[in-house]
Amino acid sequence: MAYDHAEQEQLASLKSWWKQYGNLITWLLIIVLGAYAAWAAWGAYQNKQANQAAQLYEELQKAVTAQDKDQVQRVAADMEGKFPGTAYAQMTALAAAKSAFDANDFKTAKAQLQWVIDKGVSDDYKAIASIRLAGILLDEKAYDEGLKLLSASFPAQFAGVVEDRKGDILMAQNKLDEARTAYQAALEKTDAKNPGRQLIQIKLDAIGGGAAKKAA
Helix, strand or coil, X not given: CHHHHHHHHHHHHHHHHHHHHHHHXXXXXXXXXXXXXXXXXXXXXXXXXXXXXXXXXXXXXXXXXCCCHHHHHHHHHHHHHHCCCCHHHHHHHHHHHHHHHHCCXXXXXXXXXXXXXXXXXCHHHHHHHHHHHHHHHHHCCCHHHHHHHHCCCXXXXXXXXXXXXXXXXXXXCCCHHXXXXXXXXXXXXXXXXXXXHHHHHXXXXXXXXXXXXXXX
């Protein structure tokens, strides 16, 4: 009987404890299990999104290979509308911009590049888009707009390319002293093994820039 009495006391204590904390524990379990379910669902959703975006990107590559510029733009619009947060969307927009540029459709090319700048999630892709857009603005003689675009913050690995593009715009404006400074900066910020250094040096020499400093 002593055992039964002790057991009854434990049961009574448990009931009392559950009466006091049971509701809280139930809600905590609901929150935890709900959060886990949401996390698992989000992971599945992201995987599905990535797979669908990858399939759409394959369509883009086929359209690019076939030089079907209209299909390229259709796929790009579809990608940007459905999967804007994926890396595929940024790669697609850059490819669509090049396709439009090659077809002399500069308006569409600029729009695609601007999409990457405004909506892209990768600083690297945004940098590439900005540099390419600045090149189109150079061709259109929109010099101030191009320089403003290049005055933004860029990842360190793009510093040399940015300075080189600034030099091109400044040279087109006949601002030779400023262009010379930009080209010199481009050389200093470009790796010594980068084959692009030779072209920068040629442009610098063309405006009487002199020898380049050794790259770091």
